[in-house]
Amino acid sequence: MPLTLQATRRDRRAPAGRSLSPIEYAPPRPRRRGNPLRTRRLALWLLTLALGVECAAAVLTSPALDIREVRLTGLPELLPVESDATREAVVLDSRANIVRASTRTTAAPLARLPWVERVDVTKRPPNRLEVRIVARRPAAVLAASDGRWEVDERGVLIRPAARSAGLPVIALAGPAEAELGHSPRSSGAAAGVAAASLARVPEPLHVRKIEVDPAGDLCLNMNDGVRIRLGQTEELSEKLALVRRIYKSNPTISADVQSIDLRCPEVPACAPRSAGEEASQSAARRTRRLQATRTTSESTATPNGQGSEQGRR
Structure with a gap:
């Protein structure tokens, strides 16, 4: 069976002396027309985009x-x-x-x-x-060999301190090694700031001065004249809590006691204001009273009454 090929667009004319049959002739395809709805959507999107750009430019550059x-x-x-x-x-x-x-x-x-x-x-x-x-609110005055500054509760230097600042003083034996707007790099200054912060909460202690010696030992100078030696910063919260209990049990302790030693909080000691054998005996009684204060506080914190029994022992 002979094959019949359709004429392409280039071969639509019949050869000379021969005409194309209807089967061999392929009519031209109709041209596709664009979708009117799609065209309108595209135009609307472009107009919306142009309007948004124009509004944004007006907002960003408007003198109003x-x-x-x-x-x-x-x-x-x-x-x-x-x-x-x-x-x-x-x-x-x-x-x-x-x-x-x-x-x-x-x-x-x-x-x-x-x-x-x-x-x-x-x-x-x-x-x-x-x-x-x-x-920043000043919480203390940092006094060192290289200057005096007001510091906040985190130890950040605020400004040079005036002589009549009316704040507790943190006295360092050496330089503070600090600049305004930053915390001091000295370990002694950091210990003094920590003691000053803990002395304010939960119940503020009436501290006039906090001394820090070259070894880093802390000593509180209270407003009533009592000196309280705290030693190193280990167990600092417990030591200050013991100071609060001492003043709560005997608010007028400054009349009899010159200093209190809490470097070993398990065995507190005190020094009387007067000398002599009678004063030594009185100091021993006050020391036992301080130890009893600590024992009572520990027994109160022990559950099921076990602490009370230990306190009686």
Whole structure:
């Protein structure tokens, strides 16, 4: 059976002297028309995108959203010189847009100031920026051979201390090795700051001065004149808790006792204010009373009454 091939687009004309049969002739295919719905959707999407870009550009460049007011709060807790330096640290472009303004960029130079603990920056459209300063609160005065500074509860140096600061003093035997806005690198300073922090909570002790010797031993000088030797920072919380119990049981202990030794908190000792054999006997009685105070506190903390039995023994 002979094969019959259809004519291609290039071979639609019959050879000379011969005509194509209907079977051999292939009519041209009709041209496809685009989908009108799809075209309209594409045009609508492009128009929406262009409108969004135009609106974003208008918001980011509109003069109506330029920052015209910066409200700075928290300055009354600072010194006048520190307040002026804080205002100068707030740097903004005269035509800064409130949408494009970065809160981190605004807060960064303020957070580097030694008297600033935290900075909160809030945008208030259309034209206001609120900056709230949380100042560091001095908790003690760090006195060392290289200077005197006010420090907060974490030991960060805030500013040079005035003579009449009215705060407990942490007296170091050597240098503090610190700079403003940072904690001291000296181990003795860290021990003194830890003692000052623990002396404030849960019930504040009336400490006038905390001495730190070259070996790192701590000594509390109370407001009533009693010296309390704490030794190293081991068991520091337990030692200060014992000091609170001593003052709670005998608030007027300063009338009889000159110093208390808690370097070994299991066996506390004290020195009387007067000398002589009678004073030595009185000191021995007070020492036994201090030991009884510790034993009673431990027996109270022991469950099922076991501690009370040990206290009686």
